[in-house]
Amino acid sequence: MTRVAIIANPASSKDIRRVVSHASSVSNNEKTSIVRRVLQGLAATPVHEVWYLPDHAGIVRNAAERQQLPFRLLPFEGQWHDHADDTTLAARLAEQHGVGCLITLGGDGTARAAVKGSRSIPILALSTGTNNAFPQTIEPTLAGLAAGSMACFASEAVTRHALLEIYRNQELLDLALVDVASVADSLGGRAVWEISKVQQVVTTRLTPGTVGLSAIGGHSGIAPADAQAVHVLLGAGRTINVPIAPGLITPVALAESTYLTAGESVELRSGAIALDGEREWMARAGEQWQVKVLADGVATVDIAAALAAFTQQQAR
The missing domain is CATH 3.40.50.10330 (Probable inorganic polyphosphate/atp-NAD kinase; domain 1)
Structure with a gap:
């Protein structure tokens, strides 16, 4: 049946x-x-x-x-x-x-x-x-x-x-399909759109063509063939224009970007953790938070x- x-x-x-x-x-x-x-x-x-x-x-x-x-x-x-x-x-x-x-x-x-x-x-x-x-x-x-x-x-x-697995103190906690971001505060609604508060983004979207935080990764550069995700740190550096929301193009300052292959992971900073554009968790001082790339997830x-x-x- x-x-x-x-x-x-x-x-x-x-x-x-x-x-x-x-x-x-x-x-x-x-x-x-x-x-x-x-x-x-x-x-x-x-x-x-x-x-x-x-x-x-x-x-x-x-x-x-x-x-x-x-x-x-x-x-x-x-x-x-x-x-x-x-x-x-x-x-x-x-x-x-x-x-x-x-x-x-x-x-x-x-x-x-x-x-x-x-x-x-x-x-x-x-x-x-x-x-x-x-x-x-x-x-x-x-x-x-x-x-x-x-x-x-x-x-x-x-x-x-690929998808992104989120770990807290080495324990699998959650997942994201498109992007994970650390945000400097937890105030406001769940949705994240104020770039000034975003500290870093990990996204599985490697080419332009999306709207939202994932667009930062797509506009950050040309991905190598084996890349499954990109990790972007925001801060002093070159500025790119990114479609953060429908009809909303925002300048974003990139400090650093690193491409990730299957199985690689990166550390997340403390603050609110947004998954696929919405605040879901708080990363507090003393905790270890990581994002791991899972290919074919x-x-x-x-x-x-x-x-x-x-x-x-x-x-x-």
Whole structure:
């Protein structure tokens, strides 16, 4: 039996970066429309079950109304609080249910929460958040086709990405998909956008093409072929212009940048530790904090390969 899961975050695209930049917001009505098209794409594949995370806005439930769907649409059972932990738990349940592909709607934070729950399920992250370095922008109908194809007959249509493991006193504590930053204070909202407070950034994004703290790494130089991440220290040095948020280009002074290969680690300074753009932890004096690069840590759907497999299957 083939299964796909959908996690739609009703809170994505609503943090402070929407206020201080020129980003638009993705309403829950629009997310419902996106999921409706995803469901239609899935309906064209032989998926048997589609599981989903219930939320207060009823995004998936509303998307399924007045549609004749050939699969069973099933909510994950549990106590849900519209918190990031819900996404992590739902991804863990998806793994237990034998789900073959996980679709998320949100930004980097939503995708990170899902990967914390399961590293084994290939993820297809649709971009509806503020910072979207990890999620993809694709017509949702095609996303549904690709996810269904992945679950049914294209299990090899996978791309592997590095992730960052965070250690405190040699104990694995957390992970990040895109970037880890140390911030000089812990005041303000969770989202980090004031460059003057950022001390260092470690990111898996090595080329220009993203928005957010990860863009600092992408604009810092040309990465060698074996690099999996880059560590950037901010301070006195050359200045580069970086898209820190949608419509917000900020001068950033680089003191030093070092490329990292698989298995290498760097020390983090004390202060707030931001993971994929949001403050998550406090590194206090006397503690040892490290970021380690894990190659091939995340499996994502190779959409082109999954769609090609769908086409080949129809030709048989």
